[in-house]
Amino acid sequence: MYSEANENKIDELLTHYPVKRSAVLPVLYIAQEEHGYVTDEDVKYIARRLDMRVNEVEEVVTFYTMYSRKPVGKYKLQVCRTISCQILGAEAITEHLCRKLGTGLGETTSDGKFTVMEVECLGYCDLAPVLQVNFDYHEQVDTARVDKIVDELV
Ligand code: FES
Structure with missing residues (x-):
């Protein structure tokens, strides 16, 4: 889904938390860095990777203003x-x-x-x-x- 470097970052991040879902904020940053915003596919992928429901990831990404769900400017x-x-x-x-x-x-x-x-x-x-x-x-x-x-x- 992501570049090898970003997949490695996610793997590394997951070692820092007792449960995968705790890594959702930094993983969303990685998704946004990769695509410029958080896509529908990112939400589904992150839900799978972090053992979360899609709507739980969606709740997080739409709560915080530092994440974008649509393309944004440079x-x-x-x-x-x-x-x-x-x-x-x-x-x-x-x-x-x-x-x-x-x-x-x-x-x-x-x-x-x-x-x-x-x-x-x-x-x-x-x-x-x-x-x-x-x-x-x-x-x-x-x-x-x-x-x-x-x-x-x-
Ligand atoms: S009100 Fe706190 S930085 Fe603007």
């Missing part, structure tokens, strides 16, 4: 929408990003580069508002700063 622009960030202008930043990139919230630009998303607290509330780009965090952002961040990614 860069996921994730704006925190929780209270501290909201108070300090997160909504304006999200709207600015959508306007700048000509896309809607949760949608991907036609060139496949960017997906604008809202996510829950990223854990940097004292440095709100926060934008996460893939695995990089940018704190105390404003529209000028997000412009610079995005322009450097193009």
Whole structure:
């Protein structure tokens, strides 16, 4: 199902847990890394590998915003929408990003580069508002700063 390297990673991960299902979060990351998002086939395969029901894997993958069930852009622009960030202008930043990139919230630009998303607290509330780009965090952002961040990614 996956590359040999990723299959080996899964085998190795399974040695870390007393029950296979405990590895579901990191295995979902591997699936997402392999395909860019978690496909229907990934959900079925992971359920088989981890002795879970398909709906149990589906519940996990749809609960956490770090997993995508549909294709996303090369860069996921994730704006925190929780209270501290909201108070300090997160909504304006999200709207600015959508306007700048000509896309809607949760949608991907036609060139496949960017997906604008809202996510829950990223854990940097004292440095709100926060934008996460893939695995990089940018704190105390404003529209000028997000412009610079995005322009450097193009
Ligand atoms: S509220 Fe945005 S990082 Fe916590």
